[in-house]
Amino acid sequence: MKATIPGLLLLAALALLPAVSGEYYVNLGSQMLIAVIFASSLNLLVGYAGLTSLGHAAYLGLSAYIAAWLALRLGLGHAMAAPLTLLATTAIGGIFGWIALRASGLSFLMLTLALSQVVWGLAYRWTSVTNGDNGLSGLTRPAPFGIDMENSNAYYWFVLSITAVVLVVVGRLVNSPFGASLRGTRDQARRMSSLGYNVWAIRWCAFVGASFVGAVAGLLYVYFHKYVHPSVLSVTASAEVLLSVIAGGAGTLAGPAVGAVLVVLLKNYASGYVERWNMLLGAVFVFIVLVMPHGIVPGARSLLARLKEKRA
Amino acid sequence: MQFWLTQTLNSLALGGLLLLLSSGFALIFGLMRIANLTHGALFMIGAYVAASVARAGWGFAMAVVLAGLATAAIGGLFERLVLRRLAGNAQAQVLATLGLSFIAADLCLVLWGGDPIPVSPPAFLSGPASLFGFSFPSYRLAVIAVALVAAVVLYLLLERTRLGARIRAGVDDMPMARAVGIRASALFTSVFCLGAMLAGLGGAFGGPMLSAYPGLDADMLPLALIVVILGGVGSLMGTFIASFIIGFVYTFGTALVPDLAYVILFLPMILVLAFRPTGLLGGARA
Numbered sequence: 001m002k003a004t005i006p007g008l009l010l011l012a013a014l015a016l017l018p019a020v021s022g023e024y025y026v027n028l029g030s031q032m033l034i035a036v037i038f039a040s041s042l043n044l045l046v047g048y049a050g051l052t053s054l055g056h057a058a059y060l061g062l063s064a065y066i067a068a069w070l071a072l073r074l075g076l077g078h079a080m081a082a083p084l085t086l087l088a089t090t091a092i093g094g095i096f097g098w099i100a101l102r103a104s105g106l107s108f109l110m111l112t113l114a115l116s117q118v119v120w121g122l123a124y125r126w127t128s129v130t131n132g133d134n135g136l137s138g139l140t141r142p143a144p145f146g147i148d149m150e151n152s153n154a155y156y157w158f159v160l161s162i163t164a165v166v167l168v169v170v171g172r173l174v175n176s177p178f179g180a181s182l183r184g185t186r187d188q189a190r191r192m193s194s195l196g197y198n199v200w201a202i203r204w205c206a207f208v209g210a211s212f213v214g215a216v217a218g219l220l221y222v223y224f225h226k227y228v229h230p231s232v233l234s235v236t237a238s239a240e241v242l243l244s245v246i247a248g249g250a251g252t253l254a255g256p257a258v259g260a261v262l263v264v265l266l267k268n269y270a271s272g273y274v275e276r277w278n279m280l281l282g283a284v285f286v287f288i289v290l291v292m293p294h295g296i297v298p299g300a301r302s303l304l305a306r307l308k309e310k311r312a
Numbered sequence: 313m314q315f316w317l318t319q320t321l322n323s324l325a326l327g328g329l330l331l332l333l334s335s336g337f338a339l340i341f342g343l344m345r346i347a348n349l350t351h352g353a354l355f356m357i358g359a360y361v362a363a364s365v366a367r368a369g370w371g372f373a374m375a376v377v378l379a380g381l382a383t384a385a386i387g388g389l390f391e392r393l394v395l396r397r398l399a400g401n402a403q404a405q406v407l408a409t410l411g412l413s414f415i416a417a418d419l420c421l422v423l424w425g426g427d428p429i430p431v432s433p434p435a436f437l438s439g440p441a442s443l444f445g446f447s448f449p450s451y452r453l454a455v456i457a458v459a460l461v462a463a464v465v466l467y468l469l470l471e472r473t474r475l476g477a478r479i480r481a482g483v484d485d486m487p488m489a490r491a492v493g494i495r496a497s498a499l500f501t502s503v504f505c506l507g508a509m510l511a512g513l514g515g516a517f518g519g520p521m522l523s524a525y526p527g528l529d530a531d532m533l534p535l536a537l538i539v540v541i542l543g544g545v546g547s548l549m550g551t552f553i554a555s556f557i558i559g560f561v562y563t564f565g566t567a568l569v570p571d572l573a574y575v576i577l578f579l580p581m582i583l584v585l586a587f588r589p590t591g592l593l594g595g596a597r598a
Contacts (some may be wrong), residue, residue, distance in 0.1 A: 051402050054349075102585040106402055107545050108349045109484070110537045114581075115350075117534035121574035128571065235530060239410055246407065279418035285411030289404045290397060 003171075011164055018153040021133075026152045027224075032264045033156075033163045034220045039244040039256035040170050041213030046242065047251030048174050049206040050186030051206020056241050058096065059211040061233035062119060063089040063218025066135040068228050069129065078142035078289050083167045086215045097204050116238055135229035139222060149223070159220055159250035166213060171253050173209070182206055202220025237280060239285065240267070249295030258297055318448070320560075325452035327559025328459025329518045331552055333532060335466055336510030336538040338551040341540065342483050343503050345402055349409040350390060351511050352365050353416035354383045354534030358515025359524035360420055363429040366519075372434035379516035380509045386416075387508020391501050413529065421526050430518030455517050462510070463552050470548065479503060535562065538577060542584050544591025553592060 018026050042056045066088050070081040098245055100111040122129045128138065141149040149155045173179055184192040185199045192200050222228050231237065248259025266284070271277045292299055337351050358379040365375035390412055398404040432438065433451040441450035468477035478499055481489040490496050515524075522528065539558050543550030557580055565573035584592060 052406070054406075099582060099585060102589040103541070103545075106341075106345065106406065107541060109403075109406060110347055110541060110545075114534045114537040114541065116536075117530070118574045118578060120530075121534075122572075125574060126571045236414070237411075239414065242407070276418050276422070278414045282411040282414030282416075282418070285414070286394065286408050288392070289407045289411065293401070293404055 011160070014160055015157065018156055023152050026156045028264070028268060030152070030156045030159045030224055032261050033159045034217055034224060035241070035244065035260035035264045036219035036257045037163055037166050037220065038214060038241050039260035040166060040246070040253075041210045041217060042241050043245050043250060043253075043256040044170065044174070044206055044210040044213065046245050047181060047249075047256070048182050048186065048205055051203060051207070052242070053100075053112040053238075054109050054235070054242065055112035055114075055238050056210070056214060057233050057235075057237035058112075058116035058119045059089055059093055059214030060221060060241075061123065061228075061230075061237070062092055063215035064222035064228040064232055065123065065130060065136070067219055067222045068139055071139055072136060073129075078140075082142070082219060085219055086212065088216035089218065090212045091207060093214070094204075094208050097207030097211070101200060101203055101207065113235070113238070116233060117235070120230060120233035120235075123233050130230070133230065133263035135227055136240040137227045139226040141223045141226065153182065153243075155224065159224075162216065162220065167253065167257070169211070174253070178202075178205070211251060236281065239281060243285055243288065247284070247292070247295055249299070252295075252297050255295050255297035259295065262296075315567075319563055321448055321452050321456075323560040323563040324556065325455045325521060325559075326563055327556035328455045329514050329521070329557055330535055330539050331555035332462055332510050332514030332517065334536045334543070334551045335463070335548060336507035336514075337540055338543070338545075339466075339479075340504055340507040340549055341545060342548070343479055344500055346395060346409070346506075347402075347406050348507065349406060349533065350387075350413040351503070351507075351536055352412040352529035352531075354387065354508050354511035355518070355532045355536075356420060356524065356529040358383050358512030359385065359431065359519045359528060360424050360429065361418055361512070362432045362516035362517075362519045363524045364424075366431055367429075370433075375431075375519075376513065376516045380513045381514070383512025384505040384509035387511075388501055388505045390508075391504035395504075396500075403514045413533075417526070417529050424524070424526075424568050426526055428523045428525035430523040433520040451520055455521070457581060458517055459555075462513075466548065473589040474504075486489070535577075538581055540591075542581055542591060543580070544593040547591065547593040550591055550593030555574065 014029075017029050038056075039058055041059070042053065043057070045053050063085055067081055067085040070076045070084060071078075076084070084086045096112075096115050100108055100115060103111055124132055126132075141155060143149055144158075147154055147158075149158055174182070180193065181197055181202055184197065185202050189199050192202075221232070241260075244259035244263045245256045246259070247262065248257065249255025266280070267277060270280055288295075325494055333351065336354075337348060340346055340348050361379040361382045362372075362375040365378050370378075390409070394408050394412065395405050398408060433454075437451045437454050439450060440447040441453060444450070468476075470479060473554055478489070478494050481492075481494060482496065482499055486496065515528075517576060535558060539551060539554045542557065543552070543554030558577065561580055562573060565576035569576065
């Protein structure tokens, strides 16, 4: 609860962004917030369940594709399409989770990568549904309560409020009894099992929860761009979100958010100067793993603690 | 009839390439517990090096040799300079290999450009061969033969040589292997080089079938992962069998239902995971 007041202040400050900056930065802000939601969803798995998934782009991508397909091919309105998209993506997440959790450790990681690559290949080759390399375009943003979201400021505030809700829900979840048992399965799976917890079921629930939040990010993504291309499902996309979580600090609420903001900034600014985003991404990955394995937020925290000790 | 025979041959040839690629992955994983995600990139580097050497007119045999040597050297450097520093932290090692694979793939794009580079097979294998009144592309027959020879050589290497005995000891019980005087450091580097070289050879032999193009790594890596999971992680014999299963499933899937070939790849994996989560021969000694 001690985070409530700073959290509200931060939210108020972020809500003022459109008042002080132009449309370019407002749109960049929306993209960052979507990345924050996406990173928080992966953090449930990587940080709290200790399950490193290398295929998390599958859920954002599936959700974006399903939303686009429902709107374009079935002509559904947003009020119908959005819940159906979340439901379908979460259901697929449930199936993928069942497959991936048949294995553990490195095999889990390889399975998540293989599954997401299968979805990626499907997006490229199943042209009758996905329109292949051309992607699906011609989408619209929803207009809840008659508010026109084609306006960047309105859309920014929409994304900001959903981000706040998602972070509060994820924060409540990981501090709930379920969150405690989830961390238990991460740290001491065998003990949890002998205490009578169903480790497999707890992990599966985390996987489904992560794919649901990922699907939320996917919906916001497709509303923002009004376009979806197979590259949202690529390994690069999965690696970007994993880098956000690990660079920021897996297993903390703020870490992945900080990481996501940094990765979006890096991608936006660096790609303006160098064309080699993949190389830079790879290099940052190797650097973080070698030099800062626990991430920025825990690293900064321990630095602050050490400074306080010195002063005392 | 010709269709089925041709597709069968294509399946076996793709299975052969997957055998080279995946057995390297399985060797490294079995001994060092590293899921080497640079394997797809190493395959691609092998294909590109072979393409360049063949274009320079040095002949296909030289192209294969140089591709193998180049990827072995790159693999050795990866292991010594990066992975060695992360020993004992499996997750960090995987993430490092992922980062390295991005760097390698982008470097290939810088060096060789974005257009696919075809690799011509050696002259004596470029025409069709006829067998029992049917004609076959003779290069694919040669790839199958190469893969079978490689499988036998690997098996003999592991079962009949001193290096193989050391590797088997390390796979079974690394601390004990160290205690009896096996130098783990040298063993790890040589196995990593060997695994990387197998991926590079796969790429070189795959060049005339697939040609070298950006994205070849992302196309091959999931196939290798599926083969390894299907065969049983770390089991060499399981990897051999699974390579040909996936070769058949993927080739016939692409030929019969091109849109959904990627989904059909799932099926053998789901069946095996449902009934034998450790893979076909997982847990059994290979």
